[in-house]
Amino acid sequence: xxxxxxxxxxxxxxxxxxxxxxxxxxxxxxxxxxxxxxxxxxxxxxxxxxxxxxxxxxxxxxxxxxxxxxxxxxxxxxxxxxxxxxxxxxxxxxxxxxxxxxxxxxxxxxxxxxxxxxxxxxxxxxxxxxxxxxxxxxxxxxxxxxxxxxxxxxxxxxxxxxxxxxxxxxxxxxxxxxxxxxxxxxxxxxxxxxxxxxxxxxxxxxxxxxxxxxxxxxxxxxxxxxxxxxxxxxxxxxxxxxxxxxxxxxxxxxxxxxxxxxxxxxxxxxxxxxxxxxxxxxxxxxxxxxxxxxxxxxxxxxxxxxxxxxxxxxxxxxxxxxxxxxxxxxxxxxxxxxxxxxxxxxxxxxxxxxxxxxxxxxxxxxxxxxxxxxxxxxxxxxxxxxxxxxxxxxxxxxxxxxxxxxxxxx
Amino acid sequence: xxxxxxxxxxxxxxxxxxxxxxxxxxxxxxxxxxxxxxxxxxxxxxxxxxxxxxxxxxxxxxxxxxxxxxxxxxxxxxxxxxxxxxxxxxxxxxxxxxxxxxxxxxxxxxxxxxxxxxxxxxxxxxxxxxxxxxxxxxxxxxxxxxxxxxxxxxxxxxxxxxxxxxxxxxxxxxxxxxxxxxxxxxxxxxxxxxxxxxxxxxxxxxxxxxxxxxxxxxxxxxxxxxxxxxxxxxxxxxxxxxxxxxxxxxxxxxxxxxxxxxxxxxxxxxxxxxxxxxxxxxxxxxxxxxxxxxxxxxxxxxxxxxxxxxxxxxxxx
Numbered sequence: 001x002x003x004x005x006x007x008x009x010x011x012x013x014x015x016x017x018x019x020x021x022x023x024x025x026x027x028x029x030x031x032x033x034x035x036x037x038x039x040x041x042x043x044x045x046x047x048x049x050x051x052x053x054x055x056x057x058x059x060x061x062x063x064x065x066x067x068x069x070x071x072x073x074x075x076x077x078x079x080x081x082x083x084x085x086x087x088x089x090x091x092x093x094x095x096x097x098x099x100x101x102x103x104x105x106x107x108x109x110x111x112x113x114x115x116x117x118x119x120x121x122x123x124x125x126x127x128x129x130x131x132x133x134x135x136x137x138x139x140x141x142x143x144x145x146x147x148x149x150x151x152x153x154x155x156x157x158x159x160x161x162x163x164x165x166x167x168x169x170x171x172x173x174x175x176x177x178x179x180x181x182x183x184x185x186x187x188x189x190x191x192x193x194x195x196x197x198x199x200x201x202x203x204x205x206x207x208x209x210x211x212x213x214x215x216x217x218x219x220x221x222x223x224x225x226x227x228x229x230x231x232x233x234x235x236x237x238x239x240x241x242x243x244x245x246x247x248x249x250x251x252x253x254x255x256x257x258x259x260x261x262x263x264x265x266x267x268x269x270x271x272x273x274x275x276x277x278x279x280x281x282x283x284x285x286x287x288x289x290x291x292x293x294x295x296x297x298x299x300x301x302x303x304x305x306x307x308x309x310x311x312x313x314x315x316x317x318x319x320x321x322x323x324x325x326x327x328x329x330x331x332x333x334x335x336x337x338x339x340x341x342x343x344x345x346x347x348x349x350x351x352x353x354x355x356x357x358x359x360x361x362x363x364x365x366x367x368x369x370x371x372x373x374x375x376x377x378x379x380x381x382x383x384x385x386x387x388x389x390x391x392x393x394x395x396x397x398x399x400x401x402x403x404x405x406x407x408x409x410x
Numbered sequence: 411x412x413x414x415x416x417x418x419x420x421x422x423x424x425x426x427x428x429x430x431x432x433x434x435x436x437x438x439x440x441x442x443x444x445x446x447x448x449x450x451x452x453x454x455x456x457x458x459x460x461x462x463x464x465x466x467x468x469x470x471x472x473x474x475x476x477x478x479x480x481x482x483x484x485x486x487x488x489x490x491x492x493x494x495x496x497x498x499x500x501x502x503x504x505x506x507x508x509x510x511x512x513x514x515x516x517x518x519x520x521x522x523x524x525x526x527x528x529x530x531x532x533x534x535x536x537x538x539x540x541x542x543x544x545x546x547x548x549x550x551x552x553x554x555x556x557x558x559x560x561x562x563x564x565x566x567x568x569x570x571x572x573x574x575x576x577x578x579x580x581x582x583x584x585x586x587x588x589x590x591x592x593x594x595x596x597x598x599x600x601x602x603x604x605x606x607x608x609x610x611x612x613x614x615x616x617x618x619x620x621x622x623x624x625x626x627x628x629x630x631x632x633x634x635x636x637x638x639x640x641x642x643x644x645x646x647x648x649x650x651x652x653x654x655x656x657x658x659x660x661x662x663x664x665x666x667x668x669x670x671x672x673x674x675x676x677x678x679x680x681x682x683x684x685x686x687x688x689x690x691x692x693x694x695x696x697x698x699x700x701x702x703x704x705x706x707x708x709x710x711x712x713x714x715x716x717x718x719x720x721x722x723x724x725x726x727x
Contacts, residue, residue, distance in 0.1 A: 029502040058502040063537030070484055074495025216470070
């Protein structure tokens with residue numbers, strides 16, 4: 001039995017510590033991990049729990065992130081609770097195995113502390129790695145602050161391990177901004193947290209020799225298509241389960257989560273759509289602008305995969321002009337997030353004007369003033385009835401303005 | 411411990427049939443013989459992982475499987491890590507008492523070809539052995555990337571022609587020596603390391619049994635003649651293996667705890683390497699006069715390595 005860990009009703013934790021506490025409370029059977037900034041403290045904190053007997057499972061420090069996810073896949077198939085953490089280059093190294101984990105329907109939980117992808121080498125946060133994982137068949141949940149990083153890791157186990165879901169889940173938080181900034185956190189008791197998740201119930205267990213299983217078989221054109229279609233269906237069908245888990249968590253904690261979070265959207269004309277800690281910055285900016293009479297609102301995407309297509313349409317149906325903020329290099333296209341949000345809006349009757357802002361790459365600060373400037377540009381668009389600037393523009397970039405796809409400027 | 415006692419080949423070959431015959435490996439491929447020997451030498455429960463390669467694509471093609479035991483494949487490089495992840499889970503669940511049968515002995519085995527073992531999966535193998543997991547890694551060494559059509563690997567010997575190290579008017583084939591992976595794995599401090607061959611089936615089975623019995627990470631390299639890429643008649647697999655062991659091209663030995671070396675087979679009549687090379691299409695070009703020096707070099711390397719093995723055995727180092 002694990003040693004008792006003393007917790008207060010209110011703790012001061014950063015996002016990494018919060019996530020590691022959720023892992024401890026989940027009493028994981030196997031953690032296979034490799035450290036990388038800025039997610040390293042999650043692994044280190046877990047190591048301290050192991051060293052002091054606060055967890056009972058096996059802690060395997062492997063030689064790379066690729067091996068970390070490989071070990072997690074083997075362990076998960078062997079019928080127990082599994083989690084790990086990573087960021088950036090480590091995430092990129094894991095990508096091959098992320099597809100294997102989801103294809104084998106293994107409910108591994110991966111804490112992704114978002115960080116830019118090299119080159120140039122950069123340890124600070126942007127969403128390049130989050131987007132890199134978007135087609136890997138994992139559920140992706142985004143925490144906007146440290147409390148959420150804790151809450152959503154607990155939810156992730158319950159969602160992924162649900163027998164109707166059986167999919168791996170990533171919980172994202174912003175590198176350094178969330179991971180290394182301390183705030184007041186209200187943890188559940190160990191008992192409440194564990195009971196919420198429940199005991200692990202294996203399906204197709206490698207260690208059940210009365211019923212041997214083959215994992216990771218080969219399929220060609222005769223079956224591969226059907227397998228991928230079923231996997232997609234499993235992801236799409238996870239939506240009501242995610243909603244149920246969030247509802248159950250609200251009953252337990254009083255903290256409510258939605259797949260799409262909306263703030264002041266009842267009558268909003270101008271909207272910022274964002275991910276991560278940016279959502280909170282945008283909320284503060286919107287509140288300040290409301291005092292100036294600007295009908296500003298904010299939409300934060302909580303569940304990035306499966307993408308909440310319907311809910312995005314619903315949330316934005318009354319908006320006149322919206323800014324979709326991509327914290328990732330667009331790589332020769334419109335921002336990936338912009339494309340997804342735009343696609344959701346395309347077939348609505350009240351299609352708003354949509355502008356793509358590329359911002360905050362490599363940890364560049366995103367300020368309240370910058371958010372206000374974006375809102376004001378959207379107000380100008382709304383007033384003019386058309387986009388008055390470039391459809392895609394870089395916000396907060398040093399040097400001359402960088403924008404593309406000019407419409408009605410000048 | 412449920413090691414099977416080995417009395418005769420017929421009885422042994424029919425013991426505990428957990429590897430079904432209806433796979434799609436090439437006729438004459440030694441992989442299935444080696445896998446069958448492993449699975450027949452113990453009655454313990456087995457968790458097996460395979461790297462991507464000939465064995466994997468021929469034995470688990472959905473909706474079929476040849477494996478009547480727990481089996482997992484992830485990727486080309488990470489069978490060692492997959493099976494050690496399962497081994498870690500076994501330890502965790504055994505402690506917590508959540509296994510279906512908490513007392514049944516379980517053995518963890520990874521299979522890889524030489525491509526995935528010597529080359530792309532080397533890091534994962536090294537890491538898994540360094541961490542000291544209780545598992546056995548078996549390399550099915552056919553000295554080329556057979557599954558992709560016969561490219562060179564770092565296990566391909568000098569002088570062999572492959573599709574990426576071709577013999578031609580300006581080349582005698584592969585120029586570099588075969589990587590000595592057995593020595594490298596012994597240097598990891600693995601408690602049991604061996605080089606085995608399917609023609610010496612009894613010593614192979616005993617080697618497997620030792621590896622399974624030994625606590626900690628064990629590594630076994632097995633020669634696995636490849637009829638398609640070595641270019642010989644499928645009926646001659648064991649003949650080729652005889653030639654490999656009798657010319658000492660592929661000497662059989664074990665290393666215990668990284669230092670105690672035992673030779674497992676001493677040919678009564680050591681054959682010249684030409685006998686082995688001449689039996690395969692991949693070395694045909696070496697018999698041209700201008701390539702005579704390559705055969706001499708191979709023979710010299712064999713002689714030196716055999717001398718080294720014997721000296722190490724005598725010196726107990």
